[in-house]
Amino acid sequence: MAKQLCYEDVEVGTEIPPLVKRPTTRQLVQWAGASGDYYELHYDKDFAQAQGFPNVLVHGKLKFGLLGQMLTDWIGEGGILRKLSCSYRATDFPGEDLVCKGRVANKYVKDGEHIVECEIWTENPSGEKTTPGNTTVILPSRAQDKKEA
Amino acid sequence: MAITDELKALIGTTTEPVIMEVERGAIRRYADAIDDPNPLFRDVEHAQSSRYGEMICPPGFFGWPVKSGGVMELLASLAPALARAGCPRILDGGVDFEFYLPIRAGDILTSSGKIADIRAREGRTGTMIFTTLETTFINQNGDLVAKSRATIISL
Amino acid sequence: MQQASIITDEMKEQLGVEGTPTILEVEKGHIRMMAEALDDPNPLWQDEEYAKKTRYGGIIAPPALLCNARAGTGRGVQMKSPFLRALAGGDELEYYLPVRPGDVITSVSKITEYNEREGRRGKMLFTIIETTYKNQRGEVVATSRSASISY
Amino acid sequence: MKKQLYYEDVEVGSEVIPLAKIATTEMLVKWAGATGDFNPLHYEDAFAASQGVGSPIVHGALKRAWLGHLMTDWIGEQGVLNRLSCQYRGMDYPRKMKDMATPEEGETWWCKGTVTKKYVEDDQHIVECDIWVENGKGEKTTPGTATVILPSREAKS
Secondary structure, three states, rough: OOOOOOOOHHOOOOEEEEEEOOOHHHHHHHHHHHHOOOOHHOOHHHHHHHHHOOOOOOOOHHHHHHHHOOOOOOHHOEEEEEEEEOOOOOOOOOOOOOEEEEEEEEEEOOOOOEEEEEEEEEEOOOOOOOOOOEEEOOOOHHHHHHOOO | OOOOHHHHOOOOEEEEOOEEOOHHHHHHHHHHHHHOOOHHOOOOOHHOOOOOOEEEOOOOOOOOOHHHHHHHHHHHHHHHHHOOOOOOOOOEEEEEEOOOOOOOOOEEEEEEEEEEEEEEEEEOOEEEEEEEEEEEEEEEOEEEEEEEEEEEEEO | OOOOOOOOOHHHHHHHHHOOOOEEEOOHHHHHHHHHHHHOHHHOOOOOHHOOOOOOOOOOHHHHHOOOOOOOOOOOOOOOOOOEEEEEEEEEEOOOOOOOOOOOOOEEEEEEEEEEEEEEEEEEEEEEEEEEEOOOOEEEEEEEEEEEEEO | OOOOOOHHHOOOOOEEEEEOOOOOOOHHHHHHHOOOOOOHHOOOHHHHHHHHHHHHOOOHHHHHHHHHHHHHHHHHHHHHOOOOOOOEOOOOOOEEEOOOOOOOOOOOEEEEEEEEEEEEOOOEEEEEEEEEEOOOOOOEEEEEEEEEOOHHHHHHO
């Protein structure tokens, strides 16, 4: 595992290391099984086309899950994910790059917790933010560790 | 009909045993997928009051993901030799299960696969090769719970 | 006020009505399915030996395990809409406690809000569903708010 | 639960109570999830076409599982399924879904069986059956056999 990220390591504007994904049709079927979402829009191309889409769509909640992966990777085991929120603004398709990104928007200490708020989103190959959202995480603090020690 | 020496040498090949934990959720997902409402495969309370004492697996299910003693690995090792013998197309010909004991949620199964037999036969469209892959399933008490024999047809 | 609202009295009656609870027994296999579907190799989701040495003391579930059909999100609520097509609009999850294999999560959903909007694809209805997830000790492990769009 | 079936209830030629199944694209995706078999032959049009089967086909193992369902329903909780065997002879194509809950009009598959033999061996009341899955045209795409042990009314008393 990577070095533990601490509150002091991030500033407003700090970028979260991007997570590059390229969902496949197989991954969509796996997601259907794992999530129990069997809406045919995500595996039946004819059905998707009848609904006016060029291909089957990546599940919104799969994108939510991938943003979650980016965050749990970033905050490491010492961090706590408190809130994850996103809107499914535009469609994404299997076989296309889907890049999860984020940036620190705010940091503060409240009730002894070192809180970091970030903007997060997924980006399609045209650079559009298809799944914008925000997150709240709690990071360990070096200063606090010293005090405790 | 004779098979190639290369194929003959593969008879008896075994796989590394695969361990599978049988979980209730996996049984329910399987029962959902075949649309089988039997409460023995879904309802813990019902199953616990039945003669089985716990949720059991529908026949042919041995836990998720379905690995069947690494049969896919066996097939992968077999495929080039079948192609060299002139039969590159591989079809699943069917399966024969024997069930000895019920498989309950919570069981830990060990399955191992073996290439039990390879035979050639002259068919309508030329030579066909029949491969029998045998898988055994043993539970945590060391009891043999089931055996399967899958027939792979290559043409 | 819009003329002829698509939100009927029947739909309004459903606001705040709790759906039937869904019980999810959290299992290692399900966590693994989820991790594989995300293609997320984090050993905390799958490697018991590894996870034992972390602050969690054992395997935990990735955040995505909650807030979906299997976790009972939206289960049992009476979703009514004049439209046939549906898409997910967004999700918001707040996490309070880690979810582990062996946990028994009970979720209850309710519709809390309807919104009518004019979108690219014509008139759209946003239905907001809130779900609370409690573990076997009655502790709230997470809450979620999901927007479902029909059009 | 249904009434328990007994050895004395069946004769050679008796019918196994038929079971209707409708394979849908949704069911195939569920099957993939439940088994972990994510072969795209069963959900991806382009891949299925490249394999020469036209469009995604029903998993042979799913049809085998249907036959398992046929037998466990018939023999009830006191019956034991000892052996199940089948061959994948013909391909079947799932119905597409019309909307989230309803399949399009189309084929219905029937799982059926008949008793071919009954005998007592080592105090076990054994029944052998021919079983099969029949497609909408009445063709047996998945023929097989099953051996079951049924409770006996005589042994009981």
